Amino acid sequence: MIQEVIVTTQNAEGKTHIAPMGIHVQEDEIIILPFRPSTTLTNILALKSAVINYCDDVRIFAGCLTGKRDWPLSPAHKIEGHYLSAALAHKELELIKIADDKTRPKLFFKAIHSVNHAPFQGFNRAQYSVLEAAILVSRLHMLPPEKIATEIEYLRIGLDKTAGTKEREAWDWLMASIDHQQLKQPQV
Ligand SMILES: Cc1cc2nc3c(=O)[nH]c(=O)nc-3n(C[C@H](O)[C@H](O)[C@H](O)COP(=O)(O)O)c2cc1C
Known part of the structure; x- marks a missing residue:
């Protein structure tokens, strides 16, 4: 596992x-x-x-x-x-x-x-979305922009339905990073 x-x-x-x-x-x-x-x-x-x-x-x-x-x-x-x-x-x-x-x-x-230190609080779909988006950010240089866009669109569903303030803040950092890095990449 x-x-x-x-x-x-x-x-x-x-x-x-x-x-x-x-x-x-x-x-x-x-x-x-x-x-x-x-x-x-x-x-x-x-x-x-x-x-x-x-x-x-x-x-x-x-x-x-x-x-x-x-x-x-x-x-x-x-x-x-x-x-x-x-x-x-x-x-x-x-x-x-x-x-x-x-x-x-x-x-x-x-x-x-x-x-x-503290009890497990149960599963949360927005936390899953942030983790998956973080993995996408770590592989941005290897993935085509269309794949990133499709995956983010799907992950945003769970995020929008279940996020608290921490999950939203984390998501916003990742989206800003994707925007920033894609702007830097030469368009083909
Ligand atoms: C959920 C998640 C899991 C990751 N797992 C790994 C891993 O198993 N090995 C790895 O080298 N990087 C992994 N990464 C990426 C690293 O955290 C990131 O590249 C980091 O900067 C590692 O390099 P460092 O030790 O120089 O900081 C993962 C990232 C995320 C968001």
Whole structure:
């Protein structure tokens, strides 16, 4: 199963980096797969640890893709690093194995500490729409504009019916980013 989470990592100077990642989870095994080049990958290789944050504030997913990475953090309990103060739950991870690859290495972890901070609030279609739109933004350079337009049109249905203020704010950041990046691309 793939879970969409926020991964927080720290560099050798103590600076925290946050990035959305789809992590692979099977029983006790947790795999993070960063595409090269990646600050997340560099930090994990330096400190051999990471934190995964289960988070329903989708502004953090959208923010990371649109230049807003400054979210409140709290110190991790058992490793060097931080978790997101907005996380519903977090897990502190130790790196146990690497399957190297020139495009997308597999980093295998075990959780050494898990904390629940707040209850799950139920599924929300607007949050799904924001996550999918954030993934589109991360692949904008690879996708034709017509595909982006069609997918956004569909995702907007759930957004319009079910969003709260956080989901709307996140959606607006992503739409502004799509408009901005498409204006920069040469028209063919
Ligand atoms: C929901 C979601 C899942 C993502 N999953 C991955 C992933 O598994 N691996 C990856 O390299 N990037 C993934 N991305 C894109 C990264 O978050 C983004 O490119 C980020 O900047 C990673 O590079 P960094 O570690 O240098 O920040 C995902 C983005 C979103 C919105």
